[in-house]
Amino acid sequence: MQVLLKNDIFNGNDGCQYRVVKTSSPTSGWVVNLSKAHSWPVERDFGVLRSHSQFDAKSTTCSKSPDFAFYSENARNRANAAYEAIKPLLLNADGSENADILDGTKRNRLVRARAEELGISKTTIYKYLNKWWSQGQSKYVLIPGSARNGLNQTSGTSGRGRTPEYGRYNVFQMGTEDIKRAKDFIEKRYIKKEHASLKGVHIDLIAKHYSFRDGNGDLVKRPEGEHPSIHQFRHILKTCFTPEDVKRGKKGDKNFDRENKPMTGSSLEEAVAPGHIYEIDATVFDIFLVAEANRHCIIGKPTLYLIHDRKTRLIVGFYLGLENASWTGAMLAILSIAEDKHALCEKYGHPYDPAHWPANGIFPAKFLGDRGEMASRNSDRICDGMEAIISNTQSLLPIGKGVVEAGFHAAHCAIKDLAPGYEPPMEAVKRRGTKYHLDAALTVEECTSLILGQVIKHNTTVMKNYPLSPAQVLSGWNAIPIQLWKKEVEHNGCAGANYTYDYLHLQLLPRTTDAPKSKKAKVTQQGIEFENCVYKSVDDDPTVRQWMVNAGLGKAPEVHCSYDLRLVDYIIVHSKGRTFKCKLAKDSARFSGYSFAEVEYVLAEEKRAEKLLEDGANQAEMNRRQRAEAIVTRAKAATKQARTGGARSARKADTAAERNAEKSRRRRAETTLPPTSSELKPVRNVITLHPSDHVGVGAHQQPRTLVEAAAERPRSPIDNLLRRKAQEKTHELTHL
Structure with missing residues (x-):
């Protein structure tokens, strides 16, 4: 049988409910009957009152109630005064429990003496003792009832509400069903819809549940006092839903977590050493660039990739280019980890110092992305070739990789005051905003040089608000990324691995197997x-x-x-x-x-053009077949008419003789001699040109013949190609 403890509640065999006030032994103790009003403790045997099946231990009343500290100071003072009034009756001078107060034969004498001592009614003392024993033996139960009003009240507004001005109507008293309707409308039509207004939802509630149709079939709302008011509707919203419920419902979980979620923890909690986690991300860089071949032409905004070491905040790689955020851009940013930094600095006009690049060629144990290119199939090349882990944060939650996000902010701040063509993010959506793109003057190479300068500056200067431990501060550490990398590697080692540029390039390129x-x-x-x-x-x-x-x-x-x-x-x-x-x-x-x-795209366009011309080709084929059929029909008819009645097999008897005769006739018909120069006559069918085409032509010039026109026409690329091929052939024959 379950052992009963102080304040346990159980159901007795007599159908009453009891609370244990004090245990004398494992099988007996003092109990108070909760099913009867004004019941006092009595000593009983637990085995007589209950059975195994009837045991139902419950939490005490005070444990289910609000904390004592949440009540007003006045309410807590009154509860403390009540407890001080009965404390000498409950406890002896040495702090042990006073058993005499539980004995009914001694209780009256003790209560009368305490009441005379305090100068209060003994009824008040009895009231405090009854609450103490029946409701859980806690200071909370001694709080005046008015202080707990509204905490455990039943649903509805029966008998409550401010009287309307001039007594225009009676206050509508909301019952359980009315509150349920209001909560349902608020949850489904107000909270879950971003642009819904509370007043509009209130009108919908009235139209749905507190209206009727008149004789014309028109919907008419009930008069004031027969439906919940907008104030009551707003009260249900405030009491049944928290501000977080409303905000999260209207904005969505992801947007709420991104903008309003409390910031807990630190990015350093997971990173154990340099090279453990690299954060990688891309953003559209807010600056318009120009074409290098023609600076007058604006080519839009580039994409910037940054790779940060989470532990030390060191920028280990970057890429700025015209590629959209994709695996190609991510691959080039990752390749920059092992790029020749001396050649890089020399190319973009920055002094080279090997100390500025302590992580050159070091590949991390884990890449942290944002469900973009690092979640693509091509990113498997990182796992297969470099044995690294790829992890992705929740979408639309940039705080999950806050280090690299802060790097983007720093990069924008570094160039916005100097670079022409920089467009503040808010200007992109502003009406009639300044046309910053017309100031564009930097090429991709020049902008890359600016970013490289910012990378070197970040890696070699102290960071604000970096959480150095007291031991690190006392040891003389500075929050400079390159120094943090060096000292962390000395103390905790490096979690990364070293790879060459060529190996990384070959491994990161997409493959047909993937x-x-x-x-x-x-x-x-x-x-x-x-x-x-x-x-x-x-x-x-x-x-x-x-x-x-x-x-x-x-x-x-x-x-x-x-x-x-x-x-x-x-x-x-x-x-x-x-x-x-x-x-x-x-x-x-x-x-x-x-x-x-x-x-x-080119091949698709070529195929599309072929499809567009397919109808014309089919029409030409149909015309050809019709003409061919006409020729064949005439030939068959003429052949049939020429038959002499002989056998079909006899048609080849004179093939050789007829072939020679036909050949002679065709020679005479096809063979002609070219005209001599004296026989050539000027061409009479010369087309007169438009007067505007005679600019610079004298009136004495005669029209040209076709031969002269052909000799003087400009050569086409095909003519030049054929002429060159003929010369090459002649040159080869000469050297044979």
Whole structure:
């Protein structure tokens, strides 16, 4: 049988409910009957009052109630005064429980003496003792009832509400059903709709539940006092829903978490050492750029990628280019981790110091992205080749990678005062805003130089609000990224791994093994076909040549290739652990300099044009067949008429003689001599040109003949090509 403790509530065999006031032994103690009013403690045997099946231990009343500290000071003072009044009756001088107060024969004497001592009524003392024993033996139960009004009240507004001015109507008293309707409308029509107004939802509630149709079928709302007022409706909103419920419902969980969620924890909690976590992200850089070939032309805004080490805030890689946020841009940013920093600084005009790049070539144990390019199929190359982990934060939650987000802010702040063409984010949506794009003057290369300067400055200067530990501060550490990296590596080691640029480049390029089924490389007699282009080995490798021979014999090997989405000129072919660099064959050289997406678009346009001309080609074929059928019909009729009645097999009897005779007739008909120069006459059908075409032509000039016009016409590119080919042929014959 369950052991009962102080304040436990159980159901007795007599159908009454009891609370344990004090236990004398595991099987007996003092209890108070809660089912009877003004019941006092009595000592009983627990086994007599209850059975095993009837035990139902419950939490005490005070544990379910609000904390004592949440009541007003006045209410708490009154409860403390009540407790001080009965405390000498409950406890002895040494702090032990006074058993005499539980004994009914001694209780009256003790209460009368305490009442005379305090100068209050003994009824008041009895009231305090009854509350103490029956409601849970806690100061909370001694709080005056008025202080608890509204905390545990039943639903509805029965008998409450301010009287309307001038007594125009009686206050509508909301019951349980009315509150349920109001809560349902608020939840479904106000909270879950971003632009819904409370007044509009209140009108919908009245139209739905507090209106009727008149004789004309029109909907008429009930008069005031017969439906909840807007004040009552607003009261239900405030008491049944928290501000977070309303805000989260209207904005959505993700937007609420991004803008209003409390900031807890730190990004340093997960990072254990330098090189453990690199945060990577991209943003549209708020500056308009110009074309390098023609600075008058504006080419729009570039995309900026940044890679930060979470532990030390060090910028380990970046990329600025015209590629949209995609795997291509992410790949180039990751490649910058191992890029030759000396060549990089020299290219963009910055002094090179090896100390500025302590993480050069160090690949992290984990990349943290935002469900963009780092969640693509191509990102598997990081896991397979470098044994790193890719993790993605919740979408629309930039605080999950706050280090790199702060890096974007710092980059914008570094250039906004100096760079022409910078457009503040708010200006992009402002009406009649300043046309910042007309001030654009920087090229991609020049803007990259500005970003590189900001990267060096960030890595070599102290950061504000970086949480250095007291031991680090006392040891002389400074919150400078390159110093933090160096000291953290000395004390905690580095979680990253070192890779060369060439290895990273080969590993990060997309491969056909990772691509959808449509992207496959195929060996043919013409070369290696991939994405509508044909490739051949750069150095005419005999292995690739043998593949092409085998393809003609129906034994083409299976190959895969790595490719750069930005350029179709080269691919890297993989087969049995070997790699071969291949370039566009002459048949596909027309696409040189194009991206794979552009080639696909050009071919689609070419196919579309063919489809548009298909009807004309079909019409021409139909016309040709009609004319051919007419000729054939006439020929059949003439042949049938020419028959002499002989057998069909006799038609070939005189084939040789008739062939020679036909040949002679055609020679006489087709053979003519060209006219001599004296026989040539001026062409009379000369077309007179428009007067505007005679600019600079004298009146004495005579019209040209067709031969003269043909001799003087300008040469076309085809003429020049044929002439050059003929000269090359003549040159070859001369040297034989």
